Amino acid sequence: MHSRIFQISKMWIEKENYLNEDTLHQGDGSFYDYCAEIDDEERKEDIRYLVNTALPKDMFELVGDDTIRYIGGVEQWKENFVTNIRKKAEAITTENMLE
Template identity: 40%
Template sequence: MHSIIYQISNQPISKEEHIGVDHIEAGDMTSLDYAYESSEEERKENIRCLVEHILPKEMFSLNEDGETIVYQSGFAEWRKSYLDTIHTRMADINEENIMKWVGPAYQLQKAILNPLCTDALFVTDFSNGYGLAERSRELMTIIGNLEIGDKLYVGAVFGYHF
């Protein structure tokens, strides 16, 4: 299966700071067989997809440059909904299914590490061309500190196979 890796920061990312396709490590609960470059056109389309389909609806808008994402609002509402999801997943766990291979405990773990429920991975911690591709929790932690009008900057965008 294929998906996308996004390098994202709340600070501008220069071309020199873009991670390299061969310098991406897989984070917790990620499977990364290989990553591959995408064309500039695919990159722009993947950024648009991030705003319109992966991030919570109407929380962000795409800046005119097609690369910068502007926070609109909505994190508090999303966080409440996310907490409801966590409570529901916790309530599903009992003595009989706690050790089940892909049971409710595993579903809870996935919900905690990947609150956006997406196959996309996010590199929010990077330096010297290297980065760690993780599920969406770290990205949502960054978003939780944004104020209306703050921006997220997209660096490298790669496809990957898992």
């Protein structure tokens, strides 16, 4: 399995302060080997994916190769999320709970 960890801050993060396999530990003495340094183009591609696919639609925008901006909309997103969870919970019955 392969993954990414995104380091998000309100302040600019210098490259020497990026999280990496030496600063992140799983707790069992091992490290996240997939946090090894990635090349700049792959990093930019991952950030574009974060903004355009992983984060809620239209809540963030890419304003530079490695800078995103929060546009707004978290209150509406939270309302929609809770409404959707409630709707799904109401549809659960003893007959379909294991599906």
